[in-house]
Amino acid sequence: MTEAGLxxxxxxMDEPKSTICDHEPRKxxxxxxxxxxxxxxxxxxxxxxxxxxLFLLCFEVLSVCTY
Known part of the structure; x- marks a missing residue:
């Protein structure tokens, strides 16, 4: 049915504008x-x-100071 174009x-026939998006623009x-x-x-x-x-930088500085 698909190959025959049915x-x-x-x-x-069902929706006259069903093929409106077949060739939509790329840009x-x-x-x-x-x-x-x-x-x-x-x-x-x-x-x-x-x-x-900034949070991660402060976390790194605080984690180095605790060791």
């Missing part, structure tokens, strides 16, 4: 300006990385 034909271009509201996630990850690295 399935595709049935899908086209999606976003044309918005870079504002703080668009980039807040990046700054949150940066701050979280700084906090975690």
């Amino acid at each position: 399935f595709v034909q049935w899908m086209k 999606i271009t976003v044309m918005t300006s870079l504002t703080l509201s668009n980039l807040w996630g990046m700054f949150v990850l940066l701050a979280a990385g700084y906090v975690i690295s």
Whole structure:
């Protein structure tokens, strides 16, 4: 049924727009300006990385001093 094209034909008859995503673009271009509201996630990850690295540095210093 698939090789004969019946399935595709049935899908086209059932939903006229069922093949709309067959050739979707590989790149999606976003044309918005870079504002703080668009980039807040990046700054949150940066701050979280700084906090975690500072915590680990303090942990290393304290663990060396206890031995």
